[in-house]
Amino acid sequence: MSNEAATATTPAEAAPAPAPEELPHGLGASLPPSDARAKTEGTFPYAADLWAEGLLWAAVLRSPHPHARIVSIDTSHAREMPGVHAVITHEDVPGTPRYGRGTADRPVFASEVVRHHGEPIAAVAADHPDTARMAAAAITVEYEVLDPVTDPERAFEAEPLHPDGNLIRHIPLRHGDPDAIGEVVVEGLYRIGRQDPAPIGAEAGLAVPRPDGGVELYLASTDPHTDRNTAAACYGLTPDQVKVVVTGVPGATADREDQGFQLPLGLLALRTGCPVKLAATREESFLGHVHRHPTLLRYRHHADAEGRLVKVEAQILLDAGAYADTSSDALAAAVSFACGPYVVPNAFIEGWAVRTNNPPSGHVRGEGAMQVCAAYEAQMDKLAKKLGEDPAELRLRNVLATGDVLPIGQTVTCPAPVAELLQAVRDFPLPEPQDAAEEDWLLPGGPEGAGEADAVRRGVGYGVGMVHMLGAEGSDEVSTATVKVHDGVATVLCAAVESGQGFTTLARQIVQETLGIDEVHVAPVDTDQPPAGAGCRSRHTWVSGGAVERAAKMVRTQLLQPLAHQFGMSAELLQITDGKITSYDGVLSTTVTEALADKELWATAQCRPHPTEPLNDAGQGDAFVGLAFCAIRAVVDVDVELGSVRVVELAVAQDVGRVLNPAQLAARIEAGVTQGVGIALTENLRTPRGLVRHPDLTGYALPTALDVPDIRIVKLVEERDVVAPFGAKSVSAVPVVTSPAAIASAVRAATGRPVNRLPIRPQAAVVTAQ
Numbered sequence: 001m002s003n004e005a006a007t008a009t010t011p012a013e014a015a016p017a018p019a020p021e022e023l024p025h026g027l028g029a030s031l032p033p034s035d036a037r038a039k040t041e042g043t044f045p046y047a048a049d050l051w052a053e054g055l056l057w058a059a060v061l062r063s064p065h066p067h068a069r070i071v072s073i074d075t076s077h078a079r080e081m082p083g084v085h086a087v088i089t090h091e092d093v094p095g096t097p098r099y100g101r102g103t104a105d106r107p108v109f110a111s112e113v114v115r116h117h118g119e120p121i122a123a124v125a126a127d128h129p130d131t132a133r134m135a136a137a138a139i140t141v142e143y144e145v146l147d148p149v150t151d152p153e154r155a156f157e158a159e160p161l162h163p164d165g166n167l168i169r170h171i172p173l174r175h176g177d178p179d180a181i182g183e184v185v186v187e188g189l190y191r192i193g194r195q196d197p198a199p200i201g202a203e204a205g206l207a208v209p210r211p212d213g214g215v216e217l218y219l220a221s222t223d224p225h226t227d228r229n230t231a232a233a234c235y236g237l238t239p240d241q242v243k244v245v246v247t248g249v250p251g252a253t254a255d256r257e258d259q260g261f262q263l264p265l266g267l268l269a270l271r272t273g274c275p276v277k278l279a280a281t282r283e284e285s286f287l288g289h290v291h292r293h294p295t296l297l298r299y300r301h302h303a304d305a306e307g308r309l310v311k312v313e314a315q316i317l318l319d320a321g322a323y324a325d326t327s328s329d330a331l332a333a334a335v336s337f338a339c340g341p342y343v344v345p346n347a348f349i350e351g352w353a354v355r356t357n358n359p360p361s362g363h364v365r366g367e368g369a370m371q372v373c374a375a376y377e378a379q380m381d382k383l384a385k386k387l388g389e390d391p392a393e394l395r396l397r398n399v400l401a402t403g404d405v406l407p408i409g410q411t412v413t414c415p416a417p418v419a420e421l422l423q424a425v426r427d428f429p430l431p432e433p434q435d436a437a438e439e440d441w442l443l444p445g446g447p448e449g450a451g452e453a454d455a456v457r458r459g460v461g462y463g464v465g466m467v468h469m470l471g472a473e474g475s476d477e478v479s480t481a482t483v484k485v486h487d488g489v490a491t492v493l494c495a496a497v498e499s500g501q502g503f504t505t506l507a508r509q510i511v512q513e514t515l516g517i518d519e520v521h522v523a524p525v526d527t528d529q530p531p532a533g534a535g536c537r538s539r540h541t542w543v544s545g546g547a548v549e550r551a552a553k554m555v556r557t558q559l560l561q562p563l564a565h566q567f568g569m570s571a572e573l574l575q576i577t578d579g580k581i582t583s584y585d586g587v588l589s590t591t592v593t594e595a596l597a598d599k600e601l602w603a604t605a606q607c608r609p610h611p612t613e614p615l616n617d618a619g620q621g622d623a624f625v626g627l628a629f630c631a632i633r634a635v636v637d638v639d640v641e642l643g644s645v646r647v648v649e650l651a652v653a654q655d656v657g658r659v660l661n662p663a664q665l666a667a668r669i670e671a672g673v674t675q676g677v678g679i680a681l682t683e684n685l686r687t688p689r690g691l692v693r694h695p696d697l698t699g700y701a702l703p704t705a706l707d708v709p710d711i712r713i714v715k716l717v718e719e720r721d722v723v724a725p726f727g728a729k730s731v732s733a734v735p736v737v738t739s740p741a742a743i744a745s746a747v748r749a750a751t752g753r754p755v756n757r758l759p760i761r762p763q764a765a766v767v768t769a770q
Contacts, residue, residue: 026513027726030663033505034522035248035498047220047247048204052275055206056085056125058268059132060261060278061139062287063114063121066690067148067161067357070112070121074140078124081138083131086271089122093267095236099259101226101362103324105164108234108263114143115161115322116359117691118287123264125276148357148690152296152319155354161322168320168353169328171335173619175407176346182302182310186382190299190375191757193684194319195292197364198702201250202285203261206277207269214241215266220249222497223534227262228527234263235270239527242266246525249499258289286695290362291685293318293330293353295371301379302346307387307394311346312339312379312407316372318353318361325362327353332473333368335619336408340376341418341466341629342398347407349619357690363536365672366467366737370679373465374758377741381461381748391745392426392462392633399464400629409620414627414729415719417655421631422464424653424715430460431635431649431710444637444644455641457767458648461745463632465738468624469730470539473614477539477625480530481547483511483555484602488593490520490552495532496544497525501732502664503540507548509661514552515559516576516592530604538628538730541660546607546725554603559595563588610723626721629655630734632673634742635709638750643762647677647707647743653715657729668732670711676739678703684759 038044075087090097090111100106110119122139126132149158155166206218214237221227224244232242261280268276280288295318302311316334320327335351380398384391399418405411434442445451470477481494490511498504508520523529532544557571563581564571573584582589615621633651638644650673659665682701686693694700720727740758748755751767 027509027660029509030661031505031509033502045248046201046204046250047206047218048201048279050206050218050247050277052206052208054274056127056268056272056274056276057129057132058265058276058278059124059129059136060120060264060284061122061136062118062284063110064117065114065143065145066117066150067146068114068143069146070110070114071142071144073122075122077138077140078135081131081135083127084124084135085127085274086125086268087122087135087139088264088267088271092271093234096233099230099234099263100323100325102326102328105162106323116357118359119322120260120264123268125268125272129279150356150358150687150690152317152354152356155356161355161357166355168324168355169331171331171351171615171619172617173335173338173347173349173351173407175348175409175620176311178348180302180311180346183305184303184383184386185300186379186386187300188375188379188382188754188756190297190378192295192371192374193759194294194687195364195679195683196286196685196700197289197291198697198700199250199285202280202282203258203289204279205262205265206275207265208275209269209273212241214243215269216243216245217262217266218245218247219262221246222249222499224495224497224525224527225531226534227259230259231263231266235266244527246497249497260288282697283695286685286700287359287692290325290360290364292364292367293320293327293361293371295319295334297372297375299375299379301383303383307383307389307397309342309344309398311348312344314338314349316349316351319356319358320353321356321358321360323355323360325360326367327361329472330368332615332623333468334372336406336623337369337466338372338376339407340373341400341416341464343400343404344407349407358687359692365675366733369465369467370737370740373463373737373741374744377463377745378756381745392422395462395464396422408615408623410622410624412627414721415655415657416627416629417717417719418464418629418631420717421629421653421655421715422462425462425631425633425651428633428651428712428714433458442646444639444646445642451639451642451644455639456637457640457750459636459638459746459748459750461634461742461747461749463634463738463742463745464630465734465741466627466629467730467733467737469537469626469628470542470609471537472612472623473621474612477533477543478606478608479532479540479544479547480604480606481544481551482602482604483548483551485515485517485555485596486600488517488519488596490515490517491523492520492548493523493529494544494548495525495527495529496540497535499535501535501538501540501668502661503544505664506541506545506660510545510548511552514549514556516579518579537733541728542724543607543609547605549725550605550607551603554605555601558601558603563595607725626724626729628730628734630738632735632738632742634739634746636743636746636750638747638765640751640765640767643765645681645747645760645765647709649710649712650739650742651712651714652735653717654731654734655717655719655729656731657721657724658718658727659716660726660728665731666713669713669735672732672735673711673739674703674708675736677707677709677743679736679758680740680743681759682707
């Protein structure tokens, strides 16, 4: 399908950019996103808006059981229905029948065994979406229902649920003296629930067959080259026969597009010879994509009489659901950060990720790190209470700094201003008490919550978190970018997908800063461009931004060298400022526009961070490229009779390396903190006996605007990481990791209850009268 055949525009074409003279310029300025106007006006083109001539509609039949043996599949009734063009099952997959982000263990269509509720069984293409859904419902599947394994602790002894077994990975971390014992010991058992990424728009896509026997996929993909390679292997095609074109991504805090939605599209398009579109319902979205790993954590902290940590022992069990996906990566993060941003001379951590018949788990922002942060911060609260210490002071006594060693044996070489962050939130003025008796909407339960002002207690708690940036354990992080300049206009070509993290805005700022050009466009993304990798863990800010910077500097050299040669000087003696080129001595002074007259310049560059290594058999190794830190102080009001919690304020101090776009950075921190509020208080995808209950946005309680507290960004530490382009660090993930722990800490302070589960259930915050 040619680009002209699509009736929806690409995101870059969605709305005209503001006039250059209206825009701030370069790094450090709050340049507005180019798609902001289209999104606010409702004209932004999402995948669900795509159309093509001769379009067919797809529907997928999903298993109603979490565990069952498939006895037979009868598609005859569906095939005979008027308007149905194709029905496909596992027998119609010409290439590799399995796929997966980390491990290829997930079938495109279940063939012999169903391993989770909602697993795809078959797919239909018809001339109307209702016909497609009715045809899918007409497929008869005979199941032998099996007893599901839904408790991850049972998975160790249960019969294998998968040919690869139930254990996905085990990491035994050994650091220091196993016989070390502290004078004070605290223990705890913690549970983290299953959160759904709840993308703004449900999954949708369009597949169009090509005359050469290939196919084009129009998707809201955040990792188009991986998706292309997976699709090609599944379809029995070469990668050059499959093209992925990225349509408008409505935001992503996880793997935005599950490949289980993508793969049937191309198969149906190849089978029918027609364009095929799939627009998932919200229920299908809940059943199909991955969720955050539910986690069981057992901890024992040893400390001396002054509260300095001596040893941490922990057991961490991640429920991966039916398939491995990225569970190995999540476990590595959980085990590596199990002690938090604290100096721990002796650590002994056991981590496991296991398969169950629960819905699949995978990459969700802060995976692994969020779960352990909630647990180790609860332990720090317990330790402070047992010692009679102030919780903030106890933490300050133990925090990491640059040069300290992590329990995995890796030295912290990046800036680690953890003490400065914690001091900033501790010293920030507390909010004034509010008269909830006069304003009942300020009660924890709201105006309809039936609460009483006399039952409200205020609590103050702390959370200190850390995340890693980019991939880990030997991942080859590389990105390629091209910068072209023609007629005074610059164009950036890079396959880094804009998923709400602000890459397209950053790319424009980099080129403005480097070349002094006002008008910069970022081209739409497809797999004809070189790969840039997945959009997660701030890798596009670092790796793709670094590639753009290098390409822009190469173009800068091409621009300046002829001028420098003309005046008999080195190009390094010329500078570009405010659109003007000047020499150090003032002899040369011209504008960038004049220097670019009748010239067409371009350059392509790559950025590849320094390599990392896998954790060894003792959980040791230089596994991470860089780290980012955050401290949050939470203030909550708790109705101790009803267990209702209202978050009053979250004070945030964050280690950002360098502020590249102040407005964008603040928005990302606020969004991350808000996501953490949902994790702490409301979001829990319930799956009794493996069945997803209420797979919709009515039954799954996301925080609303009324749930968002005052968010005070009290300090941004700009201590540049010398190995990172621009010195910038990860921004979005670490407040997600930290805020749930801070909120739980504040509820503990208000109630005196242990609060050992997220989200916090009302009964955990009720104080029984003595």
